Amino acid sequence: MPWTYENPPAVAENWTEEEQRRCVDAANAVIEETGDDEQAIFACIRAAGKEGGKMKNKKTFRGPLEWKADADTTGQFTAAFATLGVVDHDGDVTVKGAFEEGQEAVIEPWNHNYGAPPVGKGVIRVDGDKALVDGKFFLETPAGLEHYRVVKALGDMQEWSYTYSIEEQSFGKFEEREVRFLRKLDVWGIAPVQRGAGIDTFTVGLKGAKAALASHSTATSDVGWDGPANGARVRSGENEAYYRRIFAWMDPEGDPTVKATYRFIHHEVSGDGAPGAANVRACTSAIGVLNGGRGGTTIPDADRQGVWNHLARHLRDAEVEPPELKAAGLSARDGEGEPDGETGDGKPSGLRPSTVRVRAEVDLVELGS
């Protein structure tokens, strides 16, 4: 459905007018081109620069569902949609307290179909190590009734999936493994899904958005910056949590244990390879590269805002006003001028489709002008 400034996608409800306008324009353009609601929502999120902190994530869970005795007339059910305190298949541990008890959540149509209205609603609660939703299907609507009947008939053959953004996270060890702890989540919606369905398409859709590494607050430093020297001290064969303390972008298709997968180094690295303070000069020069300096960057346009957010947070922590991010498209140039610290031990930057498209557009503009 085409969205309007007065009626933006639900994700944009609490955004500023400017963000909503960018979201609606981008989402409608994608709908017109592809008819794909899910991709449209991603485009909306990216266009509004929300992919850094407010990125949409999804997890699927197979758990028990109980219908209330009078479900045929009320549509009421209770479903477990997450288990707390265990490592899930994404390597995440959702800690107790991550879900806000009493938070209302929309029950989304089958497989998170954003093109259709919600089919129910529910309230989140936690019982032991399970996150539950006490929900009801809107039996008074044809879609709500249909979902109720299908979910009831499918029984074990379906799973639940919820979409959320991460409000608070940390990295650390859990049962001998390096994991990400999800400490506070904002649940956007819960949907019945076919087992295994949609997971791959979602992963693909998220790739661009995942590439900018989440902003964090660390110590800062304004001493001189020698990028290549710091880059050379970065250890090889470490895990993602290690590289996240040094870089601001990762190639989602790269091997997370290889340092060449990462770009935009901006943390000082000690002689033994330990990550340290964010360097103010490195952050400033990296934003220059995002804006086309030193030959510009080859990362996809959609990732630039997230990288900028990361670097800008460090600068603000150091009480330095970050240089603005120039409009997308102005910075895309052929060139390998990543910030100082490209150590030359990496593979050439893998061009993903979005990168290629941006470049093609730039080429057209340049040819046509």
Ligand SMILES: [Zn+2]
């Ligand atoms: Zn950083």
